[in-house]
Amino acid sequence: MLTESYRVLGVPFGAGMPQIRHAYRQLVLQYHPDRNHDPEAPAMFLRIQSAYEYLQRFQENGPAPSSVSPPSPPPKPQTDWEKYQYVYDPPADPKEYVAWATVARERARRQKEKDHAAYIARTLAMKQKWWYPLARGSSYLVLLLGFLVGVSFISVPLLFFYSGQFKHLFLGVITVPIGFAIQRIMKTFREDIRKHFGEDLPAPSK
Template sequence: MLAESYRVLQVPFGTDMPQVRHAYRRLVLQYHPDRNREAGAQEMFLRVQAAYEYLQRFHNVVPVTAYATAGAASASQPKPQPVSDWDRYQYVYDPPADPKEYNAWAAVARERARKQKEKDHAAYIRATLAMKKKWWYPVARYGSYGVLLFGVLVGASFISIPIFFLLNGYFKPSLMGIITVPMGLKIVQVMLAFRVDIRKHFGEDLPETVS
């Protein structure tokens, strides 16, 4: 993680903190989500943050020059604090070759997935609430319900065809009309799924504001 942190910040291994801090500020401005909308910019921004925080903790324990210069470390110097599993595996997406490390890697992977899910849900809420403020929101929403109603009526009409023939005394046509029933049921099924999509896309279950 130590060498990886220097690599992420694009500075040589063993660089002292003033230059590390300068590189960190430059990269934060380059990859900040408010300034950079490109794919991968947000992930790089988080990696830069994590690398800088790791080096800050490391420099508070052991001078980097002790590791940058061969033979400079001595027994009197304090040892670096153990690196957490999160720091070790936060950006490791492939399972480790050592089976003993797998459980720690898997726990980090689950936590990473949980955090990503929370971020994705928060982004969905922000985007949906912003959409609700657009002038075209009610037009699109009620237009979708118009399509839904039309689809349900079409499905119901397909289902009712054999019933219509049977009630009017047309026995044979009613038997032939039975083939339209599965079509009508399928249309209604599709419309029910469409109803779920409408609720999610238009944020009907979301509050008007997020606390």
């Protein structure tokens, strides 16, 4: 598991925590399911998370002592969570797959909660910056201009119609779909603004 963890993070065996942490952050940005829509990305993301947590514990606790110790009592039976918490490849035994899949879903849920909590903390801190209103207002200005451009493209056939230039109405075949496409883009942009600027989050306390 130790060697595999170094391999997953792409760092030399025995690398220190600064190098491990740097590699982990780079890989998380690359394979996070919100950024990477490849079907293999979630599994790779979980493997990266497991490898980092394992090496972090290893760096903190160090290797097990080599001195001979008295016999220890039999270990307690493992729960499904303890058994599969750091297992990211599905087991070959179908009987174990159900328990593994349940743990994998729970692991993903916990990671999602952790990511959401980090997003909230980061966004609330951003709301306290002096430039926050300026950046948010600029984004809405771009949004407004985009909507106006979309409306203008949609309105081109109407302008030709009311001006009596009927032979140019065929331009609507080109301009109207472009206008609606711009409107859809602006709608997506609106949702991105809401999320990025944390409009659904409570205002930070003074």
